[in-house]
Amino acid sequence: MTRVSVFRKEHFNAAHRLHNPEWDSETNIRVFGKCNNPNYHGHNYELHVKVSGEIDPKTGFVFDLKVLSDLIHEHILEVFDHKNLNLDLPYFKTLNPTAENICVVIYDILRAEIDHRFDLKIRLFETERNYVEYPE
Template identity: 45%
Template sequence: MMIHITRKEHFNAAHRMYREEWSDEQNAEVFGKCANPNWHGHNYNLLVTVKGEITHATGYLIDLKDLKVIINDYVIEKLDHKNLNKDVDFMAGKMASTELLCIEIFNQLKAPIEANEGVFLHSVKLYETENNSAEYFGD
């Protein structure tokens, strides 16, 4: 029987929305306060949903302690208290938008999660604020 399980994690990170080839005025016009040259930060909430068949012997899809370790090792340790524009290898050369960050988190988690037999990454949902989030289900 197919089940979906979601693990919630949290991290804090700074970023700046801007394009180097644009003037400060154009960046401010397009990105508003998010273009602040002194950066700004968010308290992100991350929801990772996996799916698959329940294992008869254990009664669950995946040990949630194992899922927590994967999320921590592949995402949280790389993002927490970091500058998304400067410190995060998988964000290099990309705009630090919530949408692109959500996609890149999915890409970081897919292989290690799916290395667990019968477990598939269903979605990643990333809350930048209480009111704003992005969700990615893969290609």
């Protein structure tokens, strides 16, 4: 069969602080710089969700993009948008909310909602020039 990928692009705004509680203040500032601001800082994240699979001969879809949009809105945007990731989301109570970790958390959330016959890839832009992707 023919495999095709479909993509959905969304965005959300969130604040965070990169901090390792096992390190002293000097080490945190040296490693994380401005991102260690004790008053947090924010990003306008851009999220790309890629779903790959075989085209369904009955619908012509790989994956219904309306369904994908609804999943992203319910499980990601409503949870992450306009939140302080460190304080408001249980995922980051003990996990440093780096772009890498945020990307993996989003993947895990959506992976649980999307049938495993489809491949899933998450690309998360923290800035226009910095982004992460999972799985690689």
